[in-house]
Amino acid sequence: MxxxxxxxxxxxxxxxxxxxxxxxxxxxxxxxxxxxxxxxxxxxxxxxxxxxxxxxxxxxxxxxxxxxSVPPVEEIHIEPEAIPLDIRYEDQDVIVVNKPRGMVVHPAPGNPRGTLVNALLAHCKDLSGIGGVFRPGIVHRIDKDTSGLIMAAKNDQAHQALAAQLKAHRVERIYTAVVHHEIPHDRGTVDAPIGRDPHHRQRMAVVHRTGKRAVTHFVVRERFKDATLIECRLETGRTHQIRVHMQYIGHPLIGDLVYGPKKSRYPIRGQALHARVLGFEHPRTGEWIRLEAELPEDMERLLSQLRAESL
CATH class of the missing domain: 3.10.290.10 (RNA-binding S4 domain)
Incomplete structure (x- = not known):
C-alpha cells in the first residue's frame, strides 16, 4: 500500500x-x-x-x-449505446423505463456492453454519479430476466431523494407473477429474512439467523391447473425477494431455473415476473407519480396457454 x-x-x-x-x-x-x-x-x-x-x-x-483501505478504482469507460428504450416517464430529474426481459441493468467487469446503463448514457445528457462508474443513475434494480418499470436519476439530488423514499418504504412497487401450483388462499404475506444462501453463494435464501428483514404481500388474481397468477407488493426490497419468498412457501415462479425446477415446459425465457406498477414522489415537485406497464407478450402467451390447459 x-x-x-x-x-x-x-x-x-x-x-x-x-x-x-x-x-x-x-x-x-x-x-x-x-x-x-x-x-x-x-x-x-x-x-x-x-x-x-x-x-x-x-x-x-x-x-x-x-x-x-479501499484500493483505487480501476478507470473503466462505459460506452453509450444507441439501444432502443421504452420510456414511460422522463423529465429533468427522473427517467422511468419499461425494461425488457433479458436486459442487464448495469455493466460489470467483463460485461461492459448491452445494458440499460449503456442505453441510458446514449439517451440522457447526464445521470447521477452516486452509483459510481458502473451504475450511473441507477436508484434500484430489477433482475436481468425480470421485465418492467425501473427508474433512474439524472442528478445527485434526485438520486438521494428517491433512494431515501426506497429506504423508508414509500415507493409503490407492484409485480405480476405466475407461480407453480395452485395457491389455495386468496391473499397472504411472507415475512421471512433473506440473506446469501450458505450452500450456494450465487443465490439468496431465507436465512433466519443472519438474513435481513424481507416482507412480500401477495394477492391471487387467477388460478389455473397447477399454476396461479398473483400480484405482489414489496414492503422491502431485498435481492431476488419475490423469487426467494415464493420458493420458500412452495410456489416458485414459472420459468425460474435458479429457484424453481431446472427445466421448464412453458414458453418463457426467464422467470414469469413483471414490475407492473411504480409509484414515487417526484424529487423536485413532490407530485405523486404512478406508472403502469402492461404485461409483456411472453407472459401473455404463458397465461393463454395456462387458461387453455385449465378448460
Whole structure:
C-alpha cells in the first residue's frame, strides 16, 4: 500500500458483536462491495482491527475499531449505446423505463456492453454519479430476466431523494407473477429474512439467523391447473425477494431455473415476473407519480396457454 493512503474507520456496535468481519463489512449501509472483494482486501492486509491484520473469518467484538483501505478504482469507460428504450416517464430529474426481459441493468467487469446503463448514457445528457462508474443513475434494480418499470436519476439530488423514499418504504412497487401450483388462499404475506444462501453463494435464501428483514404481500388474481397468477407488493426490497419468498412457501415462479425446477415446459425465457406498477414522489415537485406497464407478450402467451390447459 502506498504512503499516505486514506483509511476508512468504523466502530463495531452491539449488532456487530460476534459477526464475521467479511460479512459485517458488506452489510454496512451505503457500501456496494461484494463479500469476495472484501475477503481479497482482508488477505491483502487492507483491513485491520484495532491496528492489526486479521483473517477473513475473524469474529468481531463490540467496541473494536475496523479500518479499511479501499484500493483505487480501476478507470473503466462505459460506452453509450444507441439501444432502443421504452420510456414511460422522463423529465429533468427522473427517467422511468419499461425494461425488457433479458436486459442487464448495469455493466460489470467483463460485461461492459448491452445494458440499460449503456442505453441510458446514449439517451440522457447526464445521470447521477452516486452509483459510481458502473451504475450511473441507477436508484434500484430489477433482475436481468425480470421485465418492467425501473427508474433512474439524472442528478445527485434526485438520486438521494428517491433512494431515501426506497429506504423508508414509500415507493409503490407492484409485480405480476405466475407461480407453480395452485395457491389455495386468496391473499397472504411472507415475512421471512433473506440473506446469501450458505450452500450456494450465487443465490439468496431465507436465512433466519443472519438474513435481513424481507416482507412480500401477495394477492391471487387467477388460478389455473397447477399454476396461479398473483400480484405482489414489496414492503422491502431485498435481492431476488419475490423469487426467494415464493420458493420458500412452495410456489416458485414459472420459468425460474435458479429457484424453481431446472427445466421448464412453458414458453418463457426467464422467470414469469413483471414490475407492473411504480409509484414515487417526484424529487423536485413532490407530485405523486404512478406508472403502469402492461404485461409483456411472453407472459401473455404463458397465461393463454395456462387458461387453455385449465378448460
Amino acid at each position: 502506498t504512503e499516505g493512503e486514506e483509511w476508512r474507520h468504523w466502530t463495531v456496535d452491539e449488532g456487530g458483536n460476534g459477526q464475521r468481519i467479511d460479512k459485517w463489512l458488506v452489510s454496512l449501509d451505503g457500501v456496494t462491495w461484494s463479500r469476495m472483494m472484501v475477503q481479497a482486501w482482508i488477505r491483502a492486509g487492507r483491513v485491520r482491527v484495532d491496528g492489526r491484520e486479521v483473517k477473513v473469518n475473524y469474529r468481531l467484538k463490540e467496541g473494536e475499531t475496523v479500518a479499511l
